[in-house]
Structures are given as structure tokens and as C-alpha cells.
Amino acid sequence: MTYSFDLPVERRGTDSGKWAWYGEDVLPMWVADMDFASPQPIIDALLRRVQHGVFGYGMDSPTLKQTLVDRMAQRYGWTIQPDDIVMLPGLVSGLNIVSRAVGERGDGVLINTPVYGPFLTAPVNQHRTLQSAPLLATHTGRHLHYALNMPGLAAAIAPNTRLFLLCNPHNPVGRAFTRTELTELAAFCEQHDLVICSDEIHCDLLLGGTQHIPIASLAPEVAQRTITLMAPSKTFNIPGLGASFAIIQNPALRKQFEGAMAGIVPHVNILGMVAAEAAYAACDDWLQALQAYLTANRDFAVGYIEEHMPNVVTTVPEATYLLWLDLRATGLGEKPADRLLKEAKLAVNEGSWFGAGGEGFVRLNFGCPRSTLEDGLARIRAAVTAAAH
């Protein structure tokens, strides 16, 4: 089966957050959803469900939970039970629930920055104290590589720290952390008795043969202190349908988590549940083709930047469809996304939204047809060239 990722889909006029926020003259490459249609089995399953015509209250689908149990075993050699799964309407909610469930008011939550914005806000929303250390950044030629910063974490931890929020694969720096890195991190969390919340929403968006390792799959004792957050939303481009889940194998921790949700977090809506089930049951081919397309987009973008933008340093992401660009040497100033919006009519995310270490960077979303990517890169090139003169 061939898939037409090259085919642009008109998203204007659909109340898309990504496409409707800025004017018609702006090319949006910011919010992390893709400009591709979802795989046909999801569309067909939704059509069948909509045709039924009755949209009463639903319940967690036992077949979906069994599909997830099988998927964790097949992909990661990770044995979980259906009861370990807690369905959620979204993972920003998940990050807030975890922050609320673990520890007490004022307790510390440890993160590495830069990182997806809600990692910075969820602990504060839930009256916790944010403690952070920068990721370790290394320049190799024109590329930028990040690693977990264990000495930094050791320096940032305090006696009141209860929780570590991990983003793996990492938004925005595109790392899929290795077994060695994760083992070291797990040992650190064990040593300091921290709960680990591992946001693995990007776990299927693997580029160029990268493997994903859920930190909870390392060992049963790691699983006992871990809350894993996953979703089909990024992978199959269904984030607007609001279906995601947590895997919590420690019953006491799961009870705490469910207690923090009680009365506040709604049930996953019935269409989201149908879409999630179809996504995991029938879309493996599509996912493989998507991974190949995104890998080619990544390689094209990295090659283009190397060739045409001598002042720009880029990550070479192992996962996600996000490129993290260091524009500090381009003359576009401290808010380069603002300048790109004004001067190039291109919407990308401002690096400072991702916390310390993000200033002077932007995040570009390459989950789009190649023609859109070419257009976006040409706009950056023109702005960078103009700024140099």
C-alpha cells in the first residue's frame, strides 16, 4: 500500500488551532500536529460509529486495553495488565494530575530544560516548587546534541523533591534516550526516592531506525515508581479527539493518581476511544510509511540548513517531527520566532517557551508535505540572509 503524504490537505476553515491562529498569509509550522490525513482505518471506524447516530455515555473499551497490553509486550517486552491502564482525555491533563497526585503543597518537581512548556507550568499550577537543571548541549560541527545532565540534576535536587518529569522521546530536542542513559536516570530516582513521570507521547515517531525504550520497562522496581503517559494522538494525528492513557503498575500510586482526577477529569469521549482502538489495531503499515516520510523530511531539512544557512545550528532528531534550531548567530535577536513571523510570515515556536536554554532558538514542525517544508525553510533562509546584511 502506498500513502500520499506529499499531498497537501487544506486545513483552513476547519478551526484548526495551528492554521487559524495567524493570518492567511502566514505559514504555520508551530503547534505539534501534522498536516496529514489520519490513516483510513481510523476514518472508517469513526464513520461507522457516527452512522450509528446515538452518542450516549461510553466506557473504557476492554479491547483497547487488551490491544495496549499486547502492544507493550510486542514492542518493548514490557508486561502490563489491563488494570494498570488509566484512560485520560489528554496528556497536559496527565502532567497536571501527576503533579497534583505526588507529594504535598510546596514539594519539589525536578525537570531538565529546555522542555515542552506544560512541564514548567503543571507543577506550578498544582502548587509545587519547580526545580530544574539544563540538558547538556554539545555542538558537533553544525549539529547540536543534547544529553541528560546527571550532575546538574544532582545539584538541583532538594530534600523536598518528590517527582521527576521525563520527556522521552524529548520535545523539543528530539532525543530518544538510550538504555544506558535511562538506567542512570532510574538509579538516580531510586537513590532519591523520586516518582518518575515519563511522558512518552512521541514514542512511535521514530526516525531512521531509532528504538524507543519506556523507562518503566527497564526493571520491575523502576516500573513500581513510574507513571508512563502515552497516546495515539501525535502518531496518528488525532490529538483533537482527546484520547490518551497512563500506565501505572504500582496500585498505591495508581490510587493516588485516580484520586487526583476524581470529579475533575472527564471520561475519554466515545469517538476518541473508537479512533484509538482503530489506530493501534489496524495502522501499522501507515505508521511505517509515516516514519520513512518523516525521516526523509528530517534529512532534507538538515541538509538544506547545512547547505544554505551557515549561521544556523540544528538538532538531528532521533524521534518526533520537531527540529530545534539555534538561531543565536543569525542576527535575528532574542525572539527569533517573532522576527520570522513578522519578516518571513512563518509561525514557529519561540524557544524561550521551553524554559531556560531556549532563548534564541525556535522549534519547527516538519510533520507536513515536503512542499510545505521547502516553503518554510526558504522563508527562514530569506530572513536569516536579510538579517546578516
Ligand SMILES: Cc1ncc(COP(=O)(O)O)c(C=O)c1O
Ligand atoms: C511531550 C508532550 N506532552 C504532551 C503533549 C500534549 O498532549 P495533549 O494534547 O494530550 O494534552 C504534547 C504536545 O505537543 C507533547 O509534546
